[in-house]
Amino acid sequence: MRIALYQPDIPQNTGTILRLAACFGLAADVIGPAGFDLSDRALRRAGLDYWEHAALVRHVSWETFLAARLAARGGAGGAGRLVLLTTAAETRHCDFAFHPDDVLLFGRESGGVPSDVHAAADARLRIPLLPGRRSLNLAVACGIAVAEALRQTGGFEAGGVAAGVEPGTTDGGPAGAPPAPG
Numbered sequence: 051m052r053i054a055l056y057q058p059d060i061p062q063n064t065g066t067i068l069r070l071a072a073c074f075g076l077a078a079d080v081i082g083p084a085g086f087d088l089s090d091r092a093l094r095r096a097g098l099d100y101w102e103h104a105a106l107v108r109h110v111s112w113e114t115f116l117a118a119r120l121a122a123r124g125g126a127g128g129a130g131r132l133v134l135l136t137t138a139a140e141t142r143h144c145d146f147a148f149h150p151d152d153v154l155l156f157g158r159e160s161g162g163v164p165s166d167v168h169a170a171a172d173a174r175l176r177i178p179l180l181p182g183r184r185s186l187n188l189a190v191a192c193g194i195a196v197a198e199a200l201r202q203t204g205g206f207e208a209g210g211v212a213a214g215v216e217p218g219t220t221d222g223g224p225a226g227a228p229p230a231p232g
């Protein structure tokens with residue numbers, strides 16, 4: 051299972067989510083451009099807890115993220131379903147059958163995801179809220195969705211889903227692509 055963040059704006063949320071990923075042995079994709087500097091140096095300087103223990107792949111753009119998924123589909127690793135968490139969904143996260151190789155995709159704090167990203171998802175899920183409440187904090191929504199997905203797929207019993215997930219920060223996309231700016 052992977053966590054993917056679409057153009058995150060707030061470093062503290064990304065830091066909290068990378069810590070979550072590190073603690074449960076999940077890989078994380080951060081899809082740029084982000085609203086802050088994503089370089090190793092900046093992450094270290096920001097003192098984000100645990101990021102060095104996370105398996106983080108930085109993607110320059112949505113397009114390079116999709117290209118990496120296509121390449122993985124052709125390879126042995128495969129690429130799981132893209133499951134978008136959004137307030138604009140019919141299906142509740144707790145009514146959905148997760149797979150161990152799903153990629154849980156979250157939108158940016160300021161505006162969620164654009165319509166093309168919405169359309170590219172294999173499934174769209176919402177965490178039900180009381181009427182009149184707009185949305186959860188990104189990191190809280192991520193924790194709730196990941197917990198349900200791991201509960202369903204036996205991720206907690208397995209001590210996480212970490213097989214083959216090694217800590218480290220890499221840049222996704224075509225060979226020679228420049229590091230993700232911001």
Ligand SMILES: C[S@@+](CC[C@H](N)C(=O)[O-])C[C@H]1O[C@@H](n2cnc3c(N)ncnc32)[C@H](O)[C@@H]1O
Nearest residue numbers: 135136137156157161162176177185186188191
């Ligand atoms: C602060 S919210 C974004 C709010 C934005 N105005 C919107 O309408 O999408 C940031 C992200 O957290 C996730 N999120 C927050 N609340 C959610 C909920 N109730 N159900 C599913 N996802 C949620 C979504 O991925 C969302 O894009």
